[in-house]
Amino acid sequence: MSSMGKPRLSIREILNARSVAIVGASEDPAKWGGRALAIQVRHQVSARVLPVNPRAATLMGMPAYASLRDCPGPVDVAMLLVPRDRTRQALEDCIAAGVGCAVIVTAGFAELGDEGRQTEQDLVALARANGVRLIGPNCIGFLNARRNVIASTAVALAAVDRIAAGGIGMASQSGALMGMMLARGIDTGAGFSSLVSLGNQCDIDINEVFGYLIEDPDTSVICLYIEEVRDPARFRGLLARANAAGKPVLIAKSGRSRAGQRAVMSHTASLAGEWPVFEAVCRAHGVALFENIADLLDCAMIMARGQRMSGPRVAVFSGSGGAGALLVDALEVAGIETATLSQASRAHIAPLLPQANREIPIDFGTIIAQTSPDAVYGDEAGTLIGRVMEDDGVGAGVVMLTSQPAMDVVARAVVRVGAMTRKPLVFVHAAGSTGHAAREVLRDAGYGYLESQNDALRIMGALRDAAGAALCDPSHTPSPDHRTAADTPSGFLNEVQARQLIESYGLPTTQWRHAHDVDGVVRALAHFPGKVAIKAVSPTLVHKSDIGAVRLGIASDEEARQACAAIAAAVRDAGHELDGFLVTAMVRPDAELILGVQRDPAFGPMVMIGAGGVLVELLRDVQMAPAPVTRAQALAMVSRLRCKPLLEGWRGSKPADLDQLAEVIVRLGELAAGDSALRELDVNPLMLADGKVVAADARAFREPGGQ
């Protein structure tokens, strides 16, 4: 039977496969093919299981088939667990048997270099020509927990009878990290929709599965492990669609560091993109970013419950004063404030705690037993947690238990309150196996828990960032070049041209005049009330100050003539052309910033704002966002600058008008998005003077072939 002309399966059809063949199935669960089959048996999967092994008649009590070609009926999915050199034969069998999708678990292809890459491409060509979809190679397959369809070798699956169904979906370039999601999720009670390991993504890629998870009604939270973003425009579109669908996206992406990039390359033959741009794009779409999969899953469980931080301050509960005090300290070091209770909340919990203890951190160790339970929250622990979580000043809660009696009672209280609050309430289990009963309570309730205080700091940070995110407006796509003058030159723009370009988008600049010769400069002087700067205008000179082509503090005609002569000589000596002089007003700034645009090859124009002077380099004090940016994004960028105190009236200087600064950033975003030829632009410095914002210099580069 040939599959020629057969329509290629969708991700939905693959994840709802009615039959799964295991090519290379074995009786030995220590082998990949044995584990894959044992998982099918143990989970009593809903799809028909077809073990394929030429040397067995039955395997684990099921009839085995010598080849895919011998399998009865349609085969939707075939897992290929054969050695690398037999993969092509197995794929040919898939084609002959009309298999819809082959999951190539086997490794040793593109991730090992050129030879492997060629072999892999040959497989893809063969599969595509015959309508077979491919997942992998170098992956651990997939599972659909809702429908109990599995085509995976994940070690964690072999240890349980069933994966809990829930709203958490995942697409992962790494099989091991999908396995970690499963292993940890099994322990903490996470509920999954579908998880897909993509490996080398030779056919089906992360974007395709990401798109499916957005549409999938079973999925409410989307988790991605990414090494390389393929088709960045499509990826960004998917982020916007996920936002529109109200589904949080949580991403762990490797390749941030150089050594990490190397690991990624050898792992699945990917080249990682540049981190700051990726981070800015994610931020603009409300993505929560994680350094590891455990944190990602813990946060996904909270988000799957619909819990979001309602304010920046956190309530801390513990079973001991010492543990609570340490947690409060650690939160502060991590930049997370501890909440203070309102009078009303204090009154609510007054019967439960001695006078001295009615404040955060709440210490369960001092609880006063009640004779009649609270009608809303039941027992004492529940009431204490519940009433505190109701406080408007509390944005989220952390319950941290060290080894102590009745941990399970507190765990039950957390599950109860957690089902009634819209705020995140996490349980940190710091008692090791001593308090295992509490873990079981939390797992059985599908609630989750953390093992480490350090993890709680990460989770709270991620939740706070997610709650405060200022998103881009995907509907806002400025019409190209609507404000860039048709005669704007391309290539390097001199300061006059760059000033004209930014002014056409409404950015304020210091007063200026372009004079073509010395006499023009002298005439221009009359138009400036105070001292001026005189600069060379040149189509080729980028760093004017470096060669002495800028003169400051010019007050008289005589000084101007001397300055022009000196500038002209300096430009000539440096071998540059001179297109006259720029006369500009001098401003004494209270603070200086830099603004910029960079066109990223993957994600397009990015707007940047940073601290001026030494701070930007010393602190890497730069914020970035994809263009265009909304006013809220611009304000958020400014508020994330480390140098923000300098803008707020440092040592008696006048505070900058942050609204006006945000407006300037928005306009720069319009320019970046609107002028499709613009490759880079620097406004350096952007001066904040006397409460106003004004560009004091600018340069730009526009693509020659642009408009």
Place this chain on the structure above:
Amino acid sequence: MSSMGKPRLSIREILNARSVAIVGASEDPAKWGGRALAIQVRHQVSARVLPVNPRAATLMGMPAYASLRDCPGPVDVAMLLVPRDRTRQALEDCIAAGVGCAVIVTAGFAELGDEGRQTEQDLVALARANGVRLIGPNCIGFLNARRNVIASTAVALAAVDRIAAGGIGMASQSGALMGMMLARGIDTGAGFSSLVSLGNQCDIDINEVFGYLIEDPDTSVICLYIEEVRDPARFRGLLARANAAGKPVLIAKSGRSRAGQRAVMSHTASLAGEWPVFEAVCRAHGVALFENIADLLDCAMIMARGQRMSGPRVAVFSGSGGAGALLVDALEVAGIETATLSQASRAHIAPLLPQANREIPIDFGTIIAQTSPDAVYGDEAGTLIGRVMEDDGVGAGVVMLTSQPAMDVVARAVVRVGAMTRKPLVFVHAAGSTGHAAREVLRDAGYGYLESQNDALRIMGALRDAAGAALCDPSHTPSPDHRTAADTPSGFLNEVQARQLIESYGLPTTQWRHAHDVDGVVRALAHFPGKVAIKAVSPTLVHKSDIGAVRLGIASDEEARQACAAIAAAVRDAGHELDGFLVTAMVRPDAELILGVQRDPAFGPMVMIGAGGVLVELLRDVQMAPAPVTRAQALAMVSRLRCKPLLEGWRGSKPADLDQLAEVIVRLGELAAGDSALRELDVNPLMLADGKVVAADARAFREPGGQ
């Protein structure tokens, strides 16, 4: 029997008690008195157990006594588990029975306020008058794992038959956090010497136990949980003694934040000291500081093995390319570099890995099976880890496993290599219960493991800081005031007096002359090659610039006369006295720092250095050390400054002479330690100009009653 005149027991005698009475013992393990007794039974403790309960003849198969007075033979230690209002009676029974030490587990004393404090003090007075030592109240007691002596209610103890003996000792103000040490230690295989929970420290305090642990031959690593440092001078002396004894000290201290301080207050009635000073004192004594007890214990296990980081770079091993890549990224974000393998190491591991994978992070997933084992490290995983750890560029290693087959094989390899290397090699177990066999291997070997990647980042940071610590020299105590002139005034010192003071300790200052009147200023001008600054000298004016009492850039006699007149008028208008004028050379600095001395009420004189200008306030860019400081400490302080790049030749400016800067800090330390009257001193700015270091202004305050 009365104990009048009996010598009070030492900590050693208490921890080696031959008999332990449990006052308030019970048959019900759900009660405190039942758990305490059940622990004695289950652990088959070496001390004789004496259950005391007036309503039972036998308890858990042992004869019970109605009162301490009825117990046969000497009672070394009595645990008091009676209600608060019966504690005094129980103590009176202790006195009558000649008990050596009462462990008051009961809470509700000083930690609840004034009334409880009075009750507690009455107990102490009674005990002291009768030679009875007290531990607690509000504690969970102690255990000596080496001798199997227990007087504790710790929940974790009730779950096991025996606590593993080893080198880790602890003194803890919090019972729950000592319980957490035990619970986690039981899971990870930690070996303990003695652990003591001090609670309210009404008699025996942390310092006393700390001192014991320094002397205790069974203890090799000392762990402290501190809320309040009592007797700071003694505490500092103990830190120095621990150093001299070669025993690492690991501390978690709460009260860093304000909310944390409140929790500490209500917990054991302590007032937490100020954090930055505490941190500086700890740093000067090589103490490793931790935010939580889990990290503290994990690090203690590594140090108890004698492992120390031999260099700043870390090797990463993982079972998956993705997990390794994420870990490398996370290490970089945490400021920890990943190592690169030498050619020799690469050659060593060549048979074990494909060409593309012979680099860090090492991916066990790509290992090539060997036919003959390595003679040194045994199997493939062991050889891979061992050969990489041998690399001189590798200072420590992190093995991170997600859920995968044969995790226990890797765990065994880690235990094997870990026993052969002097470098820290940590195992991060990120597979949940799936890989429990690996956990058992690590626990049974007493090796330990981490549950979270975030924990690994903390541990590596702590180990790196510990390895690079520059310690103070406790033997270096400058003779008091040996260089401070006898006629140095007290109270506020004007700039002339402050300059003379710092110059007497060898700190370089900008050239200066003190002129008593305008004519003196004009005469002084002749001694300065360039422009000068003229400042008011006044015994009362602290902030000269604020009122216009500083004039810069004076070049001529005429300018000097004008400046003096203006300064005199300004000082007069501000209501201050004028003691003439200071003429100083002007220096154009490449960078500015601030130096200072502050006398801390607890820990004495502290030397500070910080970034000048906006940076110190924006970044809190200050480093501090207790005076005196060694040259190595001074260099370490400079190298920790965030603004250090500014000192190293920023944008073409001449690099500062860091050796000279360190020398200036050392001399400031001599001054701070040597002048016992000095309360505070500011050198602001300290200028770095043309490679040289020079103080351009100074002010000081000396205690009127000082010398």
